[in-house]
Amino acid sequence: MAIAVRRPMTLGRREAIWAYVLISPWIIGFIIFTAGPMVASLFLSMTNYDVVNPPTFLGASNYVKMFTQDRQFWHALRVTLTYAVVAVPLGLTFGFMLALMLNARIPGVSVWRTVYYMPSVVSGVAVAILWSTLFNARFGIVNWVLSWFGIKGPAWLSSPDWALPALIIMSLWGVGGGMIIYLAGLQGIPTTLYDAAKVDGANAWHQLRHVTLPMMTPIIFYNLVMGVIGTFQYFTNAYVMTRGGPVEATLFYNLYLYFNAFSYMKMGYASALAWVLFVIVLLLTLLIFRSSAAWVYYEGSLKR
Amino acid sequence: MTKCTLNRRAFLRGSAAVLAGTALAACAPAPAPTKAPSQQPAEQPKVTEPTAVPQPTPVAEAAKVVVYVGFGTGTAPEQIEAHNQLAKEYADAHPGVQVEFITVPWAERLTKFSTMLAGDLAPDLCMPIGVGGCAAFFDEWFDIKPLVDRDKIDLSVFVGRTVEFHTYPSKMVGLPIGAYPEVIFYNEDLFDAAEAEYPPHEFGTKDWTYDTLVERAKLVTLDSDGNNAASPSFKWENTVQWGWDGLSWNHLRDLAPKFGGTPLAVSDDYKTAMVNSPEWLAMVQWSYDTIWKHHVRANSEQGGMLYESSGDPFGSNRVGMWECHSWMTWAYQGWTDLFNWDMGAIPMGPVGKMLTDCDADTFVMCKRAKQHEVTWEVAKWFCSPEILPRLADIWGCVPALTQAGAEWKTKMDEKWPGKDWQVMLDSLKYTFVPNSESWIPDVEKINDLINKAWEILTTGQSSNVQETFTNCNNEIQAVLDEYWKTH
Numbered sequence: 001m002a003i004a005v006r007r008p009m010t011l012g013r014r015e016a017i018w019a020y021v022l023i024s025p026w027i028i029g030f031i032i033f034t035a036g037p038m039v040a041s042l043f044l045s046m047t048n049y050d051v052v053n054p055p056t057f058l059g060a061s062n063y064v065k066m067f068t069q070d071r072q073f074w075h076a077l078r079v080t081l082t083y084a085v086v087a088v089p090l091g092l093t094f095g096f097m098l099a100l101m102l103n104a105r106i107p108g109v110s111v112w113r114t115v116y117y118m119p120s121v122v123s124g125v126a127v128a129i130l131w132s133t134l135f136n137a138r139f140g141i142v143n144w145v146l147s148w149f150g151i152k153g154p155a156w157l158s159s160p161d162w163a164l165p166a167l168i169i170m171s172l173w174g175v176g177g178g179m180i181i182y183l184a185g186l187q188g189i190p191t192t193l194y195d196a197a198k199v200d201g202a203n204a205w206h207q208l209r210h211v212t213l214p215m216m217t218p219i220i221f222y223n224l225v226m227g228v229i230g231t232f233q234y235f236t237n238a239y240v241m242t243r244g245g246p247v248e249a250t251l252f253y254n255l256y257l258y259f260n261a262f263s264y265m266k267m268g269y270a271s272a273l274a275w276v277l278f279v280i281v282l283l284l285t286l287l288i289f290r291s292s293a294a295w296v297y298y299e300g301s302l303k304r
Numbered sequence: 305m306t307k308c309t310l311n312r313r314a315f316l317r318g319s320a321a322v323l324a325g326t327a328l329a330a331c332a333p334a335p336a337p338t339k340a341p342s343q344q345p346a347e348q349p350k351v352t353e354p355t356a357v358p359q360p361t362p363v364a365e366a367a368k369v370v371v372y373v374g375f376g377t378g379t380a381p382e383q384i385e386a387h388n389q390l391a392k393e394y395a396d397a398h399p400g401v402q403v404e405f406i407t408v409p410w411a412e413r414l415t416k417f418s419t420m421l422a423g424d425l426a427p428d429l430c431m432p433i434g435v436g437g438c439a440a441f442f443d444e445w446f447d448i449k450p451l452v453d454r455d456k457i458d459l460s461v462f463v464g465r466t467v468e469f470h471t472y473p474s475k476m477v478g479l480p481i482g483a484y485p486e487v488i489f490y491n492e493d494l495f496d497a498a499e500a501e502y503p504p505h506e507f508g509t510k511d512w513t514y515d516t517l518v519e520r521a522k523l524v525t526l527d528s529d530g531n532n533a534a535s536p537s538f539k540w541e542n543t544v545q546w547g548w549d550g551l552s553w554n555h556l557r558d559l560a561p562k563f564g565g566t567p568l569a570v571s572d573d574y575k576t577a578m579v580n581s582p583e584w585l586a587m588v589q590w591s592y593d594t595i596w597k598h599h600v601r602a603n604s605e606q607g608g609m610l611y612e613s614s615g616d617p618f619g620s621n622r623v624g625m626w627e628c629h630s631w632m633t634w635a636y637q638g639w640t641d642l643f644n645w646d647m648g649a650i651p652m653g654p655v656g657k658m659l660t661d662c663d664a665d666t667f668v669m670c671k672r673a674k675q676h677e678v679t680w681e682v683a684k685w686f687c688s689p690e691i692l693p694r695l696a697d698i699w700g701c702v703p704a705l706t707q708a709g710a711e712w713k714t715k716m717d718e719k720w721p722g723k724d725w726q727v728m729l730d731s732l733k734y735t736f737v738p739n740s741e742s743w744i745p746d747v748e749k750i751n752d753l754i755n756k757a758w759e760i761l762t763t764g765q766s767s768n769v770q771e772t773f774t775n776c777n778n779e780i781q782a783v784l785d786e787y788w789k790t791h
Contacts, residue, residue, distance in 0.1 A: 048790055051418045052444060056790070069782075137609040158608025160763050246604055247759045262414045263748045 045271035055268060062272035073273070075248055076256040077280075083164065083252065084231040087171040092223055095178030096216070100208075102179070103186045113183065120177040128240035131170045132157065142169075160249040163242055167250060170237060178223045185219035186212070217296040225288055232281050253277055367401050367675055369682045372417065372427035374408030375437035376665055377631070377699045386698040394685060403682055417441070426672035428679040431481070431686070432665035432699050435469050436741035438477050440748060446669040447475035451680050461689075463706045464732040469664045469739045478666030479687050482701030484629040485731035486558070486661045488517075488651075491524075492644040494545065494624045498524045498532060503625060503648030505724050507734055508658040514562070514590060517625070517651045521547025521600035524624030533599050540599040544610075547600040550627035551591060552607065552617045556584075556754055557740040558661040562653025563587035567661075567740040569754060569780065574745055575788060577780035579754060580773050586654065589769045592761050604763040618645075629663050630728050633700030636720055647727040650734075662735040665701055702728055745787035753779050 009017075020027075045062055047055035066073045102113050119127070134141050135156040143153030156166040193211050202210065235254040238244060244251040244259070257277065261270035373379060373387065384407050391403040406427060408416045420426060421444065430437075438445065449471075452459070457479070459467050466480035488503045495502055500523040504512050524547035525533035532538060533547065551559065557567045565583035570576060578584060594601040602610065602617075610620050616635050618626035621642045627650065639645050650660045667683050669676060685691060689705060693712065696703035703712055709729050716725040744750060757776035760766050 052421045052441075071779075137605075155605040155608030158604050158763075160759075160765060245756075245759060246763055247756060247765055259748075259752070262418065263752075264746060265414075265418065 041271040041274060044268050045275050047268040048266075049268035049271075050265040051267050052265075058268070062269050063276070065269075066272060066276065072248070072251065072256055076251045076253045079164065079249070079251055080232060080234065080253040083168060083171075083234060084228060087168045088224065088227040088231055090168065091171055091175050091178060091227055092220060094172055095175040095223065096182050096220070098175060098179045099182030099186055100212075103183060113180075117176040117180055119173050120180075124236035125240055127170075127173060128237045131166075131173070131237070132241050135166050135170075157242055158246055160247040163246060163249045167237055167241070178227075181223060182216065182219055185216050189215045214297045215299075218298060221288070221292050221296045225285055228284050228288065229281055232277060232284075367678045369401065369403050369429060369675070369679050370427040370673075371403060371405045371682075372408065372420075372430040373405055373432070374410060374413040374416065375430055375433040376410075377701075378432050379407050379409060383698050386694075390686075390691070390694070394682065398681075398685075401678055401682070414440070421670075421672060424672070426670040428673040428675060429667050429669055429683060431478075431667035432695075432701075433478070433668055434663055434665055434741060435739045436747070438470065438666070438668055439741060439743035442472075442477075442743045444671055445475070445477040446671045446673075446676055448478065448669060448680070448683075449476040451676075452476060452479070455684070457684075461706060462704050463702070463709065464662070465735050465737050466662070466664050466704045466732075468737045469662070469742075470666050472743065478668045479683070480664055480666055480704035481687060481692055482665040482696040482699050483704050483732055484631045484663035484665075484701050485728045485735070486554075486627065486629050486650055487727050487731055488648040489618055489626045489628060489632070489639075489645060490648055491618070491621065491624055492646060494524050494621075494643070498526075498624070500524055500624075502646070503651075505648055505727050507649040507660070507730050508652060509649070510652070512649060512651050514651045514653055517548060518594060518598050518600055521594075521624060522598060523547065525600045538599070543599060543602070543606060545622045545624070546602050546606075547624040548594060548627070549601055549607075549617045549623045549625070550594075551601075551758070553628060554661070555740060555751065556588065556591070556758055557751075559591065560584055560587050560740070561659050561661075561736045562650075562655060563590065564653075564655040567736065567738060568742060568744050569750060570744050570784060575784055577777045577784060579757075579780060580770070580777035583655075585770055585773060588758070588761070588773055591758075592767075592769050595762060596764075596767065604759065607762075629661070630702060631663065631700065640720070644722075646723050647725075649727060650731065658734045659736045660731045660734040661740050662732060663741065664704065664739070665699060702732065745791070746783050749783050750780050753783070 044055055046059055047057050047062075049055035098116055102109060102116065106112070122130075133139075135143075137143055137153065137155035137158070140153075140156075142156065146153040154162045156162045189212065193215070194207055197207050197211050233254055234252050235258065238250045238252045238255050239258070242250040244255050253273070254277070257270050257273040260266045260273060371387075371391075373384075377383065378387065384405070387405040387407075391405060394403045395401065417427075417430075421441075426444075459479075462480045463483060466483055470476060470478040470480065490503050492502065500520055503517070503520070519534075522533035524545065525538075525543060526545040527539045528542040528544050529537070529539070533540070533543075557569055560569070560583070561567050563583050563586050565581060565587055566572075566578050568574070569579050569584075571578055591601075595603050607617070610622055615638060616626075616632065617623050618628070618632075619635055619638050619642070625648070650658075652658050667686060669679050669683065673679060686695060689707065692705055693703040693708045696708070696712070697715070703709070713725045713729060716723070753776055757772050760772050761769065766772050
């Protein structure tokens, strides 16, 4: 009678099994709730699907229509890119400047940091309603302040010319989030670098230009990537405050996607829009990553 | 004894299998619906021939009828409480059947409802739902016509043409519960200050037309120096008070029939865009002129300046006349606190026939729900002469039963004395059909396109009505062409 001999498992194999067992809740959740729906949406993007009836396969028709016939697709893309080109650098600059100021040794600095960070934790819809009031042409604080300088403020959210700039101004509300990350980075810069720069005769500007900025580039890089991704996901404020108007002036890409999915019930087309958005964001992120070699400084990295 | 090992390849294979399964499950179609009645174009109104009466579904023990609230009014706390009270009354009177109201915020109504349908969790009833709400998910509603015929429901008891609002050539989607007639709300204080004559309360008088409305509105429209719009010294850039507003919360489709245009914005066979028809262009030109020529209505920017802080344009106390529906019930108290107001008749349009728009609320039964018979009994109870006026009261509308009109007027007189509530009842006599919210292909998309074209004009982006609406017509035609490719 043959007796099966069980070979003892190696330590590495046992560890691998335990590792898979321990991460399996996340993996299962990822497969079911993220990867599965993503694959499903890729399929749906090639169908005519209204949620309530079975999808019918169309092949690449949705994509062809999007690029060749859909004026609103290009318009929404243009609005989103315009917003990104202005709001992202503005947010990076303001956040960085704020962090520099709040990195100084001034009385009550903790309070100021809290005050500037606080807006970042307020929820999206509440912020949108608050800013709708601030931008109110008749009673809003924005026009009230402008009136001090003899400027008659516009009807911000009712004007096709001013609605998008209003949302860009509003984007500064969230710079506190970036500021905190910058602040952490600033406090991680060794003081010895500044001491050495002073010995070499560097003034404050030189220190900022040649010490602070290079040392902060990894943080700027991170905020840039997150900012670009965030602007392409811009939705709540435009949905609550303008619903894409007036005259499509604030028809952001995500808003157009939402309208297709849930107003026009074109879920297949909306899925196609979502995949194009994914590719755009992916390409932009790759571009930023590729450019990082030229301007991001990593201490300890080996330069070839 | 078999050896059981897990290597990376096996794990990845397993994961791939689960992923593929998940994706397939996610891609799986929703339960196939029964053949949806086609949107056969035909004259409105036309009631379909009775079809076979559906076989009664066996009523399960303690059946629960789920009522979806969110397509219109009904989401305020006091309304939710009143709905729950009705549910309790129904359960008390009908042991074994429970009614449960699910209330969804208006902004989430489409996502929530479509998710419920996709998840095979269709509610039994949706109410209140307007004509536009019915149009958005038209194929999802159960045809109640066979049940109406079987139970010999007397449709003559419903007010005006409200039954026709919910009756399509292919099916009847609901019975009228409430109506929201259109009237001219006017600010007596502003009229008195301008020494202008109030709008008449009688409909169809020959001297109350959209032209005379403009002339009267000019007297109430004032600039910051106090000059009215009829004065040569009037500076429209400095306007602080307007004589008329009619399209802030209404759609151009509401106004079109008064100028001879179709309220559908498309042809009767739903295949041709009609917003550049001479009648539509005349209507849009008239509307445009009220802003840029006669200056009696605020443009987009002026409106933004003055109306944003008010709950509604009329509530700004800077609008003399507001053409709107009676769903402003919630604002009456605010208006009364600020100024004296009343209601007047809708003017007669160039078409030469007295026509008014009317919004209406009904119930609809979901086709995919599984207990139509018991749901129908609940719906009939809601439409009974005892319950319907209560529902109308909860929703703030005029009850859709002719016999309930007098009692409604008495109640309104008590609550808001000094107003001529008869104007609202009279407005119901002139409603046009098809309704301005009736089903058309891709209704939401087409409405958005019309709104965008109108915004181009109200914001001053273009002054060319014909070009703007010809472009809009082309865009609508593209939507229609695409729709009919797949339907």
